[in-house]
Amino acid sequence: MADKIVLEIARYAPETDEKPSFQSFEVPFRKEWVVLDALNHIKDKLDGSLTYRWSCRMGVCGSCGMMVNGEPKLTCATFLSSYGNGAKVRVEPLRYFPVIRDLVTALSDFLVKLQSVKPWLIRKDEPPLSAGEFLQTPEQLDLYKQFSMCINCTLCYAACPVVGLEPSFVGPAALALAQRYNMDNRDQGAQERLGLLAHPEGIWGCTFVGECTRVCPKHVDPAGAIQQYKLKAALEWVKSFVLPRGHDEDSTEVRS
Amino acid sequence: MTNLPSTEFHPRWYRARVSTYWWMGSWRYLLFILRELTSVAVAWSVVLTLLLLRALLNGPEAYSRFMHRMQSPWMIAFNVIAFCFLLLHTITWFNLAPRAMPVRVGGKRVPEFLVAAPNYVLWVVASAAIAWFVLRAS
Amino acid sequence: MSKPSNEGFFWLLFSAGGVVAAVFIPIHLFLFGLAFPLGWLPQPSYEHLLALAQSPLAKMYLFVLCSLPLFHWAHRFRFTVYDGLQVKHLNEVVLVFCYGGAVLGTLVSGYVLLRM
Numbered sequence: 001m002a003d004k005i006v007l008e009i010a011r012y013a014p015e016t017d018e019k020p021s022f023q024s025f026e027v028p029f030r031k032e033w034v035v036l037d038a039l040n041h042i043k044d045k046l047d048g049s050l051t052y053r054w055s056c057r058m059g060v061c062g063s064c065g066m067m068v069n070g071e072p073k074l075t076c077a078t079f080l081s082s083y084g085n086g087a088k089v090r091v092e093p094l095r096y097f098p099v100i101r102d103l104v105t106a107l108s109d110f111l112v113k114l115q116s117v118k119p120w121l122i123r124k125d126e127p128p129l130s131a132g133e134f135l136q137t138p139e140q141l142d143l144y145k146q147f148s149m150c151i152n153c154t155l156c157y158a159a160c161p162v163v164g165l166e167p168s169f170v171g172p173a174a175l176a177l178a179q180r181y182n183m184d185n186r187d188q189g190a191q192e193r194l195g196l197l198a199h200p201e202g203i204w205g206c207t208f209v210g211e212c213t214r215v216c217p218k219h220v221d222p223a224g225a226i227q228q229y230k231l232k233a234a235l236e237w238v239k240s241f242v243l244p245r246g247h248d249e250d251s252t253e254v255r256s
Numbered sequence: 257m258t259n260l261p262s263t264e265f266h267p268r269w270y271r272a273r274v275s276t277y278w279w280m281g282s283w284r285y286l287l288f289i290l291r292e293l294t295s296v297a298v299a300w301s302v303v304l305t306l307l308l309l310r311a312l313l314n315g316p317e318a319y320s321r322f323m324h325r326m327q328s329p330w331m332i333a334f335n336v337i338a339f340c341f342l343l344l345h346t347i348t349w350f351n352l353a354p355r356a357m358p359v360r361v362g363g364k365r366v367p368e369f370l371v372a373a374p375n376y377v378l379w380v381v382a383s384a385a386i387a388w389f390v391l392r393a394s
Numbered sequence: 395m396s397k398p399s400n401e402g403f404f405w406l407l408f409s410a411g412g413v414v415a416a417v418f419i420p421i422h423l424f425l426f427g428l429a430f431p432l433g434w435l436p437q438p439s440y441e442h443l444l445a446l447a448q449s450p451l452a453k454m455y456l457f458v459l460c461s462l463p464l465f466h467w468a469h470r471f472r473f474t475v476y477d478g479l480q481v482k483h484l485n486e487v488v489l490v491f492c493y494g495g496a497v498l499g500t501l502v503s504g505y506v507l508l509r510m
Contacts, residue, residue, distance in 0.1 A: 012270050014262045014269070070282065099271075099272075138363070142363065161279070161477060164274040165480060200399070204401040207473050210288075211288075224355040224358070228356060228357070230356070237403055238402070292470055292471075293474065296471065297423075298463045299471075302419075302459070305456070306460055309447060312510070326430070332431060335431075339420065339424060342423055346417075382418055383420065383421035383424075389452075390438055390446070392442070
């Protein structure tokens with residue numbers, strides 16, 4: 001008797017449906033299978049209309065994020081065996097995003113927010129080529145490396161209640177990536193980003209729930225990044241109060 | 257949400273509304289709300305302290321009346337709950353503080369429990385000191 | 395670059411209040427809310443407590459104890475009301491209730507301690 005597991009999958013067809021409904025599929029329970037394997041099996045053998053995103057199937061592209069039993073997960077990294085033989089596993093699109101079809105969410109909002117934090121190295125002055133490369137010690141790299149591991153999978157957005165309650169909240173990944181560039185000693189854009197993000201829909205919207213850090217598959221710790229950013233922004237406020245004029249921006253870059 | 261029809265080039269997206277009871281959706285969300293509500297217990301403790309100070313101002317009878325009122329069973333029950341909330345605040349505060357201020361020694365990140373530990377020590381020492389001052393001659 | 399939002403100031407108050415609340419508030423509630431009423435520890439005499447509260451050091455300590463944690467409450471409660479009840483449209487009411495309450499408490503404690 002072959003082992004089975006039941007997947008209850010949210011289906012939504014925009015041409016015909018008003019709202020999503022669930023459809024159950026029975027799939028083989030294989031020890032080495034992940035939820036993504038089960039979805040691929042359904043699409044290949046049972047219902048070719050099932051629509052979902054996936055790509056690398058090894059946890060680096062960030063495409064396959066979905067809610068599995070109410071938890072944001074990368075389906076390529078979530079084993080069926082975690083749920084047990086004969087269990088029912090509920091698969092839904094990532095929470096707090098609009099749904100286009102079945103398990104596919106609309107990411108345009110997130111991409112706009114990501115772009116708004118200017119996630120690239122901002123330079124005020126470009127040294128000449130003859131000056132050579134930017135050298136960075138392991139300690140300097142360590143300051144921002146953790147935040148650079150983000151794969152934009154948006155699991156953190158699905159975990160953060162503020163994202164759901166406040167649609168204009170910039171969100172964990174974007175803020176962590178802003179901090180990644182702020183902490184990079186090659187970057188000179190910290191003041192510019194601060195001006196963009198030190199407001200109620202930026203860092204001050206965060207209430208340190210901490211769910212974003214818990215669900216992050218790459219251990220980026222966006223909550224930690226945001227709290228550090230808050231401290232920095234608060235100290236900047238104090239500085240702007242104490243020295244309202246002539247307080248220099250980002251001119252003290254140490255190039256090693 | 258206005259329901260625009262699906263067109264050939266733009267399907268009608270489904271947007272779920274976030275329920276007012278979102279915080280009951282998982283025990284972690286609930287714990288978060290309880291953590292936030294610890295601030296009410298903090299405010300209550302301040303009010304209590306102000307009431308005590310006022311009683312001290314008003315004389316020994318006011319002080320005994322205050323201490324007597326603190327003995328009522330409802331007050332005790334309320335303060336037991338408030339005290340649990342205060343403990344929740346202290347513990348979550350000390351455990352989360354290291355995330356806002358990563359400590360680096362010799363270029364390496366100090367593990368979080370080592371940053372949190374001195375806070376607990378400070379808490380015990382400070383509490384003992386306050387208790388000593390209050391209890392000195394009773 | 396626009397001037398950084400004033401939220402930073404309130405967050406600093408929230409943090410400072412949170413530290414004072416975490417370190418010093420529990421023992422006060424424990425003593426006066428539980429230990430003395432339940433007889434676990436001997437109740438201090440009126441004279442001793444009054445003398446203690448009248449010392450300048452104690453007054454400064456008590457003022458900090460009764461003001462900063464209120465600002466911690468104000469900030470946290472304000473966000474809880476936003477998130478829990480989703481009442482962003484009543485923003486001004488919530489702000490006045492929270493920070494107004496904290497300011498009121500601070501004034502009351504200042505007044506009481508001055509008169510001691």
